[in-house]
Amino acid sequence: MITLIYRGIIAIVMSFTVWNLYTEKKIALQANAAIVLIPLLLRLLMIK
Amino acid sequence: MNKQIITASVCLLAALSVAGITGKNFMEVKKPDELRPGPGVTQTKMLSDYFPDIAGTNADSTVYVMEGEQPGGKMLVLGGTHANEPSGYLAAITFVESGKVEQGTVFVIPRTCNSGFTHNDPQEGSPQYYTIQTKGGPRQFRYGSRAANPLDQWPDPDVYVHAASGQRLSGSETRNINRTYPGRPDGTLTEKASYAVRQLIDTEGVNLTFDLHEASPEYPVINATVAHETAMSIASNGMFELQMAGIAMSLEPSPTNLHGLTHRELGDYTDTLPLLMETANASQGRLRGKTNADLVLTGKDKCYVKAQKLGFLYVPYDETGHPIEERVGRHLQGIYEYSKAYSAQYPESPIVYNGLPSYQELFLDADPSELGGTQLGKYLN
Amino acid sequence: MSIELIIFLAMVVVFAGGCFLLKLPVSISMVLSSVVGALVGGQGIPLRHLVEGTFSYVDTILVIATAMIFMKVIQESGALDALSALIIEKFHKIPALLLCLIMLVIMFPGMITGSSTAAVLTAGSIMSPVLILMGVPMLETACIIAMGGILGMIAPPVNIPAMIIGGGIDIPYVGFEIPLAILTFPLAFLFVLMFGYKYAKKISYEEIAPKLNTEPREKFGFKVYIPIFAAIILMVVNKAVPQIPDLGMPLVFLISAVIGLFTGYKIDILKTCKEAINSVLPVLGILMGVGMFIQIMTLTGVRGLIVTSCISLPNLLLYVAMAISIPLFGAVSSYGAASVLGVPFLMAFLAKDQIITAAAISLIASLGDMMPPTALAGIFAAQVVGLKKYTDVLKRCIVPALILIAWAILIIVFSPQLAAILP
Numbered sequence: 001m002i003t004l005i006y007r008g009i010i011a012i013v014m015s016f017t018v019w020n021l022y023t024e025k026k027i028a029l030q031a032n033a034a035i036v037l038i039p040l041l042l043r044l045l046m047i048k
Numbered sequence: 049m050n051k052q053i054i055t056a057s058v059c060l061l062a063a064l065s066v067a068g069i070t071g072k073n074f075m076e077v078k079k080p081d082e083l084r085p086g087p088g089v090t091q092t093k094m095l096s097d098y099f100p101d102i103a104g105t106n107a108d109s110t111v112y113v114m115e116g117e118q119p120g121g122k123m124l125v126l127g128g129t130h131a132n133e134p135s136g137y138l139a140a141i142t143f144v145e146s147g148k149v150e151q152g153t154v155f156v157i158p159r160t161c162n163s164g165f166t167h168n169d170p171q172e173g174s175p176q177y178y179t180i181q182t183k184g185g186p187r188q189f190r191y192g193s194r195a196a197n198p199l200d201q202w203p204d205p206d207v208y209v210h211a212a213s214g215q216r217l218s219g220s221e222t223r224n225i226n227r228t229y230p231g232r233p234d235g236t237l238t239e240k241a242s243y244a245v246r247q248l249i250d251t252e253g254v255n256l257t258f259d260l261h262e263a264s265p266e267y268p269v270i271n272a273t274v275a276h277e278t279a280m281s282i283a284s285n286g287m288f289e290l291q292m293a294g295i296a297m298s299l300e301p302s303p304t305n306l307h308g309l310t311h312r313e314l315g316d317y318t319d320t321l322p323l324l325m326e327t328a329n330a331s332q333g334r335l336r337g338k339t340n341a342d343l344v345l346t347g348k349d350k351c352y353v354k355a356q357k358l359g360f361l362y363v364p365y366d367e368t369g370h371p372i373e374e375r376v377g378r379h380l381q382g383i384y385e386y387s388k389a390y391s392a393q394y395p396e397s398p399i400v401y402n403g404l405p406s407y408q409e410l411f412l413d414a415d416p417s418e419l420g421g422t423q424l425g426k427y428l429n
Numbered sequence: 430m431s432i433e434l435i436i437f438l439a440m441v442v443v444f445a446g447g448c449f450l451l452k453l454p455v456s457i458s459m460v461l462s463s464v465v466g467a468l469v470g471g472q473g474i475p476l477r478h479l480v481e482g483t484f485s486y487v488d489t490i491l492v493i494a495t496a497m498i499f500m501k502v503i504q505e506s507g508a509l510d511a512l513s514a515l516i517i518e519k520f521h522k523i524p525a526l527l528l529c530l531i532m533l534v535i536m537f538p539g540m541i542t543g544s545s546t547a548a549v550l551t552a553g554s555i556m557s558p559v560l561i562l563m564g565v566p567m568l569e570t571a572c573i574i575a576m577g578g579i580l581g582m583i584a585p586p587v588n589i590p591a592m593i594i595g596g597g598i599d600i601p602y603v604g605f606e607i608p609l610a611i612l613t614f615p616l617a618f619l620f621v622l623m624f625g626y627k628y629a630k631k632i633s634y635e636e637i638a639p640k641l642n643t644e645p646r647e648k649f650g651f652k653v654y655i656p657i658f659a660a661i662i663l664m665v666v667n668k669a670v671p672q673i674p675d676l677g678m679p680l681v682f683l684i685s686a687v688i689g690l691f692t693g694y695k696i697d698i699l700k701t702c703k704e705a706i707n708s709v710l711p712v713l714g715i716l717m718g719v720g721m722f723i724q725i726m727t728l729t730g731v732r733g734l735i736v737t738s739c740i741s742l743p744n745l746l747l748y749v750a751m752a753i754s755i756p757l758f759g760a761v762s763s764y765g766a767a768s769v770l771g772v773p774f775l776m777a778f779l780a781k782d783q784i785i786t787a788a789a790i791s792l793i794a795s796l797g798d799m800m801p802p803t804a805l806a807g808i809f810a811a812q813v814v815g816l817k818k819y820t821d822v823l824k825r826c827i828v829p830a831l832i833l834i835a836w837a838i839l840i841i842v843f844s845p846q847l848a849a850i851l852p
Contacts, residue, residue, distance in 0.1 A: 002674060003202050006491070009679050013494045016706035022056045023703075032456045032714035034059035036490070039483040039717065041067045046199050048074040048167065048484060070480040170484040170720060171765065173728030176477075203488055205675035206543055207587055207602075207668070214671070216602045218592035266776060268598065306601060334597075334769055335737050337433065338470075338730035351733035358741050360776065 010044045077176050078166040081190050083110075083141055083158065084429035088148035088403060090115040095157065098251055099244035101233065106163040106200050107241035111248065112144045112156045114401070120152025121397035123387055124249060124257040124320070126310065127157065129226050131164035131192025132174060134344055135327045135375030136260030138189070138424065139383075142376060143404060145429045152399035155252065160259075161225040161241065163196035174331070178341035180372075180421040182428035191344055194332070195223035201236045211235060213307035226259070229313035249318045255397060256282075256390050259310040259324040260379050264333030265352055265361045265370075267326075272298040273382065274324040276315025282393055283323060286386035293381055293407055321390070325382045327375035328363045335360070345372045346420040371419035377410035432470070433734040440466040440722070440731070448802075454711060455802040459718025463725040470729035482724025485762070486716040488679075489546070493712060493805075495682035496550040497705040500813075502686040503656055504554070505701060506693030507645025511653045513558040514641040517634070524563070524629040525622065531556050532577050532621040536613075539581020541664045542678050543589035545763075545798045549578035549809040551660065551682075557814045562637050564628040567814045571822045575810035576620045576829055579795040582763075584613040587668065590767035591791035597772030600783055607851055608788040608840070616836060620829045649693050656689035708812065715803055719761045732769065740773050747777055748841075752793065752834045759797015760804075767794040781841055782848035789837040789844070796830055799823055 014037060021033040042048040085092070091113035096103035127140025140158040147154070159165050168174045168191070177188040198204065201223065208222035209215070211232050221227045223238050231243025249257065256279075263270040275283035283299055290297045302311040302322075314322040330336050330349045337343075337351040347369035356365035363370070384404070391398035405427050414423040443465045447458030460479070467475050503509055520527040535556050539548030553574035560570040582588070585606040592602045645653050663681040667673065676684075690696055726732040739754040740747070751774045759766040771790045778786050798806040804823060811819035840847065 002676075002680075005680060006203050006677070009491055009495065009683060012683075012702070013491065013706065016702050017710065018060065019703055020707045020710060021060060022053065024056070024707075025052055027055045027059075028454050028457055029710070030056050030059045031062075032454050033710055034063035035456060035460060035483075035717045036710060036713045037060070037063045038067045038070075038480055039487050040490070041063070042071055042074065042480070043199075043202075043484075043487050045071070047071045048199070048481070066476060066480060070477050073477050168481060170481050171723040171727060173478060173724050173726075203491075203677050203679075205677070206589070207592070207675075209671040216592070218589055218596055218602070221596060266773065268776075305603075306599060334772055335733055335740075336730075337733035339728055349733075351730070351737045354737050354741065358737075360740060360773070 007044055007046070010040055014040045014044060074167070077168070077190065080159070080162070080165065081188070084145055084184065085112055086145045086147070086403075086429060088114045088146070089144055095241070095244040095248065098247040099233070099240065102237070102240050102244055105237060106166055106197060107237045107244070109157055109159045109162040112158075114147060114149040114154040114156065116149040116151045116153065116400065118151040121255040121390065121394060121399045122152060122252055123154045123399045124254045125154065125156045125383065126160045126245070126257065126259045128159040128165065129161055129259055129261060129310070130194045131159070131161060131190065132169070132194050132332050133262035133329055134178070134189070134191060135262050135329065135372060135379055138372065139260050139376045139379035142380065142424070142427050146403045146427045147401050148403040149401040152397065154399065154401060155248065155254065157245070160245065161196055161238070163200045163237065163241070164194065165190045165192040167193055167197040167199070169193045169195075173339040175339070175341040175344060178344045178421070180345070180425045180428065182425040184429050187428065191341070195220060196225065196238045198223065201238065210308045211239070212313070215307045226310060227308035229308055229310055230317040246314065246318060249314065249320045254320045255394070256387060256399065257310065257314055257320045257322045258383055258386070259322065261324060261326045262329035262332065262375065263326045265328045265330060265363050265365055266333060266335055266355065268362050269300055270326050270328055270362045271296060271378070272300050272326050274300045274302050274311045274326070276302045276311050276322045278315050279321035279323050282321060282386055282389045285389035285392070286382070289385040289388065290382060293385070294412065295378055295381060295407055297382070323386055325379055327378050328370045329375065330370065342420070347371055371411070372421060373411045373414055373419050373423045376424055377405070377407035380404050380410070381407035431734065433730045436466050436469045436729050437726075437731045437734065439469045440725070454714060456711070456714030456718040459715065459722050459802070463718070463721040466725040466729060466731070470725070472728060475728070478724050478728055479721045482720035482722070483717045485720050485723075485765070489716060490713050491679040492544060493546055493550070493709050494706055495679040495686070496547055497709045498702050499660065499682040499686040499689070500550050500554045501701045501705045502689040502696060505696045506653065506656065506689045507649065508653050508657055508689065508693055509555055509558055510642035511646040511649075512555055512657065513562060514643045514646060516559050517562055517637065517641060521632055521634045524632050525626060527563070528621045528625045528629055529618050531559060532573065532617050535574055535577030536581030536584055536617060538664065539578055540584045541587060541668055543582055543587040544678065545578035545582040545795065545806045546809060547678055548581040549574055549806055549813060553578060553810060554813040555657065560625065561814065562640060563625070563632050565625045566628065567816055568821055568825055569624040569628070571810040571814045571816055572825045572829070573621050573624045574813060575799060575806040575822055575826060577617065578806040578810065579798050580613045580617045582798070583609060583792050583795045584617070585609040588788070588791055590763060590771065590794040591788050593764060593767045594771040594775055594787045594790055597768065598775065600787060604784050605788050608785045608847070612788055612792045612837065612840060616833055619832070623829065645693055653693045655692045656685045659688050660685035712805065712808055719803055723761050723765060736769060736773060739770060740777055747774070748838050751790070752838065755790065755793045756796035756800050756830070759794055760800035760802060762803065763794050763797030766797045767791060778841060782844035785844035785847055786841050789840045792837045793834055796833065799826055799830060
């Protein structure tokens with residue numbers, strides 16, 4: 001149960017990260033957001 | 049479409065690709081190594097046969113049963129308690145693939161913390177596999193993590209409280225199976241795994257239990273046997289024989305204030321006599337240099353040679369390292385001498401087996417150029 | 430020159446070049462530096478290692494992101510203003526005590542969770558308006574919050590670096606409370622008075638009373654404080670009653686933030702969350718970069734080079750090496766420094782009392798959270814008070830950091846004597 005909730009939290013943080021990625025103007029900061037997404041996605045899918 | 053959206057999409061796509069490529073790799077390492085049990089194995093069971101709750105989870109693990117033709121005592125060998133300590137894993141595999149029990153029954157669990165074999169710790173730079181040339185050709189073995197996979201019980205608590213004693217450790221230790229004994233049927237997956245081991249011991253009436261470990265060379269308890277007070281007389285008798293065989297081994301009593309470990313809790317909570325053995329493994333140490341499969345198998349490491357000269361280590365260390373044959377050999381010889389001491393002390397339930405290489409055969413008499421896997425491979429199918 | 434040294438230099442040069450010449454974000458510079466380190470070390474571009482390294486911080490990311498969401502919510506709901514007004518009203522007559530109380534409040538979430546980030550972003554953000562209203566300048570306020578955060582992380586009952594260091598040689602986390610209290614509380618009171626007393630002693634309630642925003646309190650009454658109490662209660666209950674499954678900090682922060690939506694001014698939750706994540710993204714990126722950086726350092730043997738070089742110094746220099754190397758390595762993570770260097774140093778001081786020494790080393794490790802590029806405590810403290818440059822906070826904290834190191838070393842040197850008199 002707690003794991004599911006935490007996956008939900010990951011999903012929330014991920015969605016706002018993607019939103020920020022698209023509203024960010026500087027490419028370097030877009031890349032920064034993209035890097036953060038990688039482990040979040042792998043954890044959300046329970047791969048790593 | 050404006051430029052910002054395009055660049056954002058490119059970044060997103062790149063992140064997805066990296067996640068895809070690495071994700072595929074992380075999934076692949078979850079596949080268990082294929083073991084090739086020898087004729088000594090009379091039955092194959094699962095840990096979940098003793099505690100069905102873990103069936104179908106990463107905590108479930110194969111139990112190889114090796115029953116002798118004559119009745120006798122019962123012995124359990126726990127390998128792979130920590131999946132980053134390969135000598136324990138490989139010693140258990142060698143037992144399963146080459147051993148033959150004459151009297152009594154031996155249970156071998158090569159992957160005691162099966163979950164630990166399904167991932168690697170971040171920031172450790174560990175190899176995912178190491179390869180050994182065996183009788184049946186080159187074989188890959190998994191190098192895993194000290195603790196269970198976080199995915200199996202995510203998230204960790206900030207502080208891990210050992211249920212039976214109230215002892216507090218850092219949160220990640222909640223996934224260390226050798227801090228969760230005697231286990232709980234309704235606990236975390238790791239606690240359930242240790243509970244299943246305890247159930248096996250109770251159900252089968254296991255008399256003698258070995259837990260095979262490795263330690264970093266700078267760790268004080270190394271090249272050592274840790275014994276519960278109930279196993280102390282066997283340990284001291286066996287130790288004498290080990291020293292005769294040229295193996296320097298220290299004997300440590302199991303601390304009464306350190307909880308969750310096999311040598312403490314299995315002795316306190318079951319009737320088995322628990323012994324834990326440690327060999328020297330550079331690839332898990334904090335002082336190690338370049339980290340790769342070679343280091344795992346040969347133990348050759350210039351940082352440890354330097355640290356030895358500085359007096360920081362608890363084992364001798366030179367350019368020859370500590371090859372896997374030496375480490376597996378210590379475990380196998382240890383099991384042999386301690387089980388012999390057990391049989392002498394409890395003649396009504398002896399444990400007798402053969403087929404396994406001695407320390408002398410595996411390490412001392414080996415061609416130095418074959419150390420680091422090839423020599424050990426001669427005893428693997 | 431050994432290959433490890435060449436790799437390390439290549440990594441440092443690429444990192445510095447990325448940051449200062451190309452003006453890239455710290456995170457991107459660290460990623461580039463990790464890639465170059467792997468290439469020079471003959472590893473190609475090991476994607477798996479790069480990504481694996483980041484996983485040390487997945488839980489940290491969640492703590493930081495949710496703590497920031499919680500902070501923004503209590504800010505916009507009016508809870509922060511209400512609490513500041515209340516505290517100043519009650520305690521303005523005794524500024525020294527008020528400062529010490531504020532310091533304890535800042536430390537509290539760190540003491541309970543073992544995370545300086547939690548302390549800085551929650552209690553730090555609650556207390557910063559109070560300090561500023563008392564006349565403490567922004568920079569000093571940020572310093573108080575940052576030092577409070579790291580001391581809170583080390584103060585008992587929960588100290589993760591001490592657990593990590595102790596765990597390295599199998600010392601259970603027992604008997605650490607008193608040494609940790611001796612190590613942290615005197616410093617905490619000293620630092621808050623150092624930074625704040627000069628300004629706070631001149632406090633005049635009549636002057637600041639009109640600046641206090643009492644509207645939320647009048648409008649919503651006690652209700653406005655509920656999210657803050659909820660966070661405190663959940664944190665304490667989680668630790669005090671081990672039988673209850675640990676909710677973990679991220680969930681505690683989110684629950685409290687959700688409560689905050691109904692206890693004060695109306696909040697646009699989507700916008701608030703987006704802003705919260707946006708403000709922490711640079712730090713989250715740095716953590717990812719750091720994860721890759723350490724993984725490559727370990728893989729290529731650079732970590733081994735650093736650790737063995739540090740402990741190979743002669744005995745007296747060992748203290749100096751510890752004082753320098755642990756905080757420096759803490760630049761990548763204070764927990765990482767505790768594990769990688771804290772354990773070997775504890776072994777190097779085996780003649781000393783182990784518990785007290787481990788506790789003192791954990792205090793030095795806490796300084797890692799003040800070391801750029803991560804400097805989590807410094808960055809967030811600056812952010813909380815609204816300072817643009819966090820480096821000023823770090824510079825201003827050099828003297829307290831030196832005092833902290835001296836205190837820790839003093840305690841290690843006299844640990845056998847101290848152990849004899851402690852219960």
